[in-house]
Amino acid sequence: MRFATVILALVLLLLLLAESAVAKSERIVSLNLCADQILLELAEPEHIAALSFVARDPYLSYHAAEAERFPVVRGSADEVLLLHPDLVLAGTMSTRATVNLLRRLDVPVLELPVAQSLADVREQIREVGAAIGEAVRAEALLAALDARLAALAPPVGAWRPVAAVYQTNGHTIGAPSLIDDLLGQAGLINLAPRVGLGVGGYLSLERLLAADPDVLLMERYWPGAASLGQTLLRHPALQHAIAQRPTLFVPSRLWICGGEFLAEAVAFLADAARAALDVNDGEAP
């Protein structure tokens, strides 16, 4: 035990030494919601020059309240350049023109692909930690995440309940994806790949009803704004589907990006699994 502690202390010391050799980034700009989350968990506040504007959206951003303290950018090259960043974090799906321009002007850019699993999230946290000179904090964050995940005991029944993810406008999430991985961690089976929807897509009401999932996971995003998606929620067939099984509204901010809060997401989903098992007394329906 003592030996292990000594080893750990040595490793940490080495990491600290290595880190002091690497200059920390001091003007970091993020153009991506998921990079925002990792930055807010790892970086010194004074090193964050700006976050993406989505970081303040309370429905999508777990750290929305903290993001209020920082300037935000919409992602155009000119506003980013005016901030004189020494590191720009971007997603691989959007702000392509901006990223290309920044590269041409020799601004260091770290691109983060969409995380498709918890393993991807771990890798990204390490990658960002290394890039901004906070490798120690990254390891500590991952250790905390792992400890919280290990403390959760996903329900064990004779069967695993099937969960249908039904987002606004009828979109669903397939596999491989972070959400699919989280469902698995919580002891659930994702419906979308089972009904032939590969990476996701549109789950028509008819298909949802016919598939008869054990639990329905919905999202409530901007419930105040009028949209076709909100109208769809009033559809009698969907209301019936909701009444027939445990239905939970998952806060989107919990599961679209990576961070320590993923433990909270898995806990939430494990509750959903437990609710489905309770309805059926642990017996396969």
Place this chain on the structure above:
Amino acid sequence: MSGPAASASGRLAGRSDGWLFAGLSLLVLVLFLLSLGVGRAPIPLIESYGHLFADNGSVLALILQEIRLPRAILATMIGATLGLAGAALQGLLRNPLAEPSLIGVSGSAALGAVVMFYFGFAAAFPLALPLGGMAGALVSVVLIHLLAGRGSSGLSLILAGIAINSLAAALTSLALSLAPNPYAAMEILFWLLGSLADRSFEHVQLAAPFMVVGWILLAGLGRPLEALSLGEETARTLGVDLKRLRLRLVLGVALAVGAAVSVAGSIGFIGLVVPHILRPLVGHRPGVLLPASALGGASLTLAADIAVRLVSTGPELRLGVFTALVGAPFFLWLVVKVRREVL
């Protein structure tokens, strides 16, 4: 026309009209029943009709009663509206290219509905949705009539239509990007290309009464349109009140098309294709063409809505995509034909 020859031809036409209407009605009925049998849930066709009347609250009954039935009803009513409106507009403007979506009526209706919907008026007062659609449609029909009415060339009609369409599409995009809604950019597809996926009886209730009133306004216009096809002067000497005819037709088209678009988005080309296929069969008589186009429009829309469900394996194809794939080549052919006849 007088004498035995005329009455004989009249009888002949009457009899063949009877067959035509019987055939078209049968077609609508068959397609309506087929539409109820098609969907993502694998239910055998014959079995599905049993679930339509089942009172057991089962999942299959729910699928038939709350998802497929309103969808088939909307396809029938909206198709009839578009066919009828196309035939009526072609009669009024005496131009074979007139069609609700081509001359911007559907686009303007979508704009009206979008404004009512995304800025929360429809949430506070549901009727605001069809009212917005009808107001948008009315403005564009009046505009088209002012810009390209009174026997002007096909070219000026189409140019006016392009102008109104572009303006309506631009304003729709503007309204959607100003609206406080994160999905507006995605949902614009619905308004521009139309769809009947996952509609409910709520939409039938909102739109059906206005569509029916529009049909009633348009139904009696066969005879005056027949007189108008001989020219305005002749129509006047035959005792047709042209002002009244225009007013009734414009209102009828605005009510029916505006209500249809406000629940299903803009579905193109139905009103163009149907009257053209039927015109040779009814012998250029608007009195017969109007009801025949209504039935034909219902058939074509039902068929297109069945097709989008059968062909799409991934996300469902938008209904407007399908009607444009069929309608746009037809439109091109028509343009060539009209040009040949005029020159």
